Amino acid sequence: MYAALLFAALCFFKTTYACIYKYGTSLDSLAAPNGGTPWDHGLHGDDWIGVDATGKPWACMSGIRQSPINLPNANILDNRGSRIPRKFRTQWSYPTIYSNGSNVEVINTGHTIQVEWLSPYAADVEIVVPARQDRNTQITAVLSMNENDQATTVQATPLQFHFHTVSEHLIGGEYHPLELHIVHRVTDLPACTAGCFSVTGVLFELTQSEDNPFLEAIWAAMPMREGAINYLPPDAQIRLEELLPPPSSREYVTYEGSLTTPPCSEGLLWHVMLKPQKISMAQWTKYKTAVGFKECSLKNATATATPSAKSGSRQPRHHHSRHLAAAAPGNPDDYTCNVVAYGTNFRTPQRLFGRAVKLAS
Ligand SMILES: *[C@@H]1O[C@H](CO)[C@@H](O)[C@H](O)[C@H]1NC(C)=O
Ligand SMILES: *[C@@H]1O[C@H](CO)[C@@H](O)[C@H](O)[C@H]1NC(C)=O
Numbered sequence: 001m002y003a004a005l006l007f008a009a010l011c012f013f014k015t016t017y018a019c020i021y022k023y024g025t026s027l028d029s030l031a032a033p034n035g036g037t038p039w040d041h042g043l044h045g046d047d048w049i050g051v052d053a054t055g056k057p058w059a060c061m062s063g064i065r066q067s068p069i070n071l072p073n074a075n076i077l078d079n080r081g082s083r084i085p086r087k088f089r090t091q092w093s094y095p096t097i098y099s100n101g102s103n104v105e106v107i108n109t110g111h112t113i114q115v116e117w118l119s120p121y122a123a124d125v126e127i128v129v130p131a132r133q134d135r136n137t138q139i140t141a142v143l144s145m146n147e148n149d150q151a152t153t154v155q156a157t158p159l160q161f162h163f164h165t166v167s168e169h170l171i172g173g174e175y176h177p178l179e180l181h182i183v184h185r186v187t188d189l190p191a192c193t194a195g196c197f198s199v200t201g202v203l204f205e206l207t208q209s210e211d212n213p214f215l216e217a218i219w220a221a222m223p224m225r226e227g228a229i230n231y232l233p234p235d236a237q238i239r240l241e242e243l244l245p246p247p248s249s250r251e252y253v254t255y256e257g258s259l260t261t262p263p264c265s266e267g268l269l270w271h272v273m274l275k276p277q278k279i280s281m282a283q284w285t286k287y288k289t290a291v292g293f294k295e296c297s298l299k300n301a302t303a304t305a306t307p308s309a310k311s312g313s314r315q316p317r318h319h320h321s322r323h324l325a326a327a328a329p330g331n332p333d334d335y336t337c338n339v340v341a342y343g344t345n346f347r348t349p350q351r352l353f354g355r356a357v358k359l360a361s
């Protein structure tokens with residue numbers, strides 16, 4: 001926080017073409033100019049008062065079902081009898097994502113490193129819901145189902161996955177260095193025709209030496225600069241299944257929460273795997289650098305007079321329009337940016353407000 005303020009001060013007193021940018025607010029950001037209130041992780045979410053692109057206030061500060069939270073560890077949940085019946089567990093099956101050189105994107109959004117795919121992806125993620133549904137049946141219904149309830153499942157389709165450092169969820173008060181979020185959409189419930197969301201979180205712990213091989217392809221393509229999108233090279237693969245614990249150790253904690261970034265919308269079914277995966281020191285360092293602070297200067301000092309001019313050469317193109325708009329002050333390609341400090345992109349834990357938190361083991 002003090003570092004952010006210091007950098008802001010440096011910006012203020014220097015000329016605009018040699019300025020240190022806070023991650024998330026730099027010239028390079030992919031954020032659309034009229035995409036709602038700008039935000040960053042500088043105060044880890046404690047200043048997220050704003051509106052979305054349609055003028056609707058965010059739920060971040062007013063909500064009472066916000067994420068992330070400090071999760072009790074498995075023993076505590078077990079002792080409380082706070083369990084999901086075994087037969088009502090969510091099931092995950094993710095086939096390998098194959099790159100053809102132009103269908104898998106690794107995006108530095110200005111807030112996170114996110115992976116999206118442009119080819120259809122036949123993942124099989126099944127969430128349990130009551131067999132008899134009405135318009136009020138939520139995607140979170142499994143949290144209050146009893147052993148004898150009649151159940152069925154709905155499909156959750158993965159949309160993208162991204163990472164946070166440090167972790168957003170705590171377990172028994174403890175942070176991990178990294179957390180993976182796989183974001184899914186559910187549409188086949190009467191209340192979800194416009195889309196309900198479910199996120200699966202995976203925590204990572206540090207190893208001294210070996211890189212996690214299942215992160216390698218993503219890490220190799222990771223754009224260091226905000227606003228940049230790299231394609232996974234042809235023949236590269238993402239074995240998403242291997243970024244989760246093995247199927248036999250998918251013990252998880254589940255609860256009703258929210259998006260952990262603005263607009264902090266609620267009603268999400270969260271799953272957080274209790275068994276952490278591994279990340280090497282080198283991989284963690286690269287991620288912290290990608291979400292770090294940067295010093296940016298115009299490649300061509302004569303262009304300083306018109307920093308807001310768009311050259312029209314902005315790359316890359318993207319199928320989702322929200323990524324197409326360049327940030328207001330200029331074309332990122334006109335700037336050279338060097339990372340000057342590690343960054344973070346996590347939200348602080350939120351109050352529970354009496355919500356049910358359940359263990360599935
Ligand atoms: C790669 O996949 C994308 C999305 O499915 C497709 O549009 C494109 O034509 C493919 N490119 C090649 C070289 O096969
Ligand atoms: C960079 O500066 C040179 C010389 O002043 C000028 O001719 C050129 O148009 C500039 N290029 C850009 C991209 O502004």
Ligand SMILES: [Zn+2]
Binds near residue numbers: 260
């Ligand atoms: Zn996330």
